[in-house]
Amino acid sequence: MSQFPHRILFAADGSVESDLALHHTVDLLGHTSAELHVVHVGLVSAWTNPDAMNRDQRERLRAASQVVLDEQVAKFEAAQMTPTQSYLRMGRATDEILRLRDEIGADLIVLGSRGLNAFKRVLLGNDAEGVVRHAPCPVLVVRKDK
Structure with missing residues (x-):
């Protein structure tokens, strides 16, 4: 069994970390x-109710x-990697x-993390942390050097 992933899910948010x-x-x-x-997931705010x-x-x-999604896809294509x-x-x-990871059977999720401090993480939530905690597959979280 290969240790390399066969299906990678890249979660883009358009940030520097992404x-x-x-x-x-x-x-x-x-x-x-x-x-x-x-x-790319729109409506990322936990405070916004789409029904309102x-x-x-x-x-x-x-x-x-x-x-945002189109820009991320274009960056992959510029690197000769067509999603x-x-x-x-x-x-x-x-x-x-x-x-989506469950739907496509991804065996690796890659995403960026802004590295929020504990207060902001409690107040706003942290998508990377939530994915790491609940994903049934490996997750590669990339952070910007401080």
Whole structure:
């Protein structure tokens, strides 16, 4: 059994840390023939209830989220790594990343982490921490050097 992943799920949020994680993913893909799946989850705020938004607000959020996803896919393509598929999800990032991981059977999740301090993590939640705690597969979390 190979220790290299066969299906990688890259969770993009458009941040500097996400770009660093993208570069690590490109390096990893250079050593394996794994499939690459890219996801961006719009509506990442735990404080925003999508049901309270009107249709125009939801569409603007979806359009802005699609731009982030398209930019991340373009960065992979510029590195000669064409994703197998890309996904736009709306909801809580941790839930949607884990749900998609189950749907596609990814055996590695890669994402960036902003390295929030304990207070911010309690107040806002931390998507990377939630994914690490609940993912049934390895998770590569890339942080920016301080």
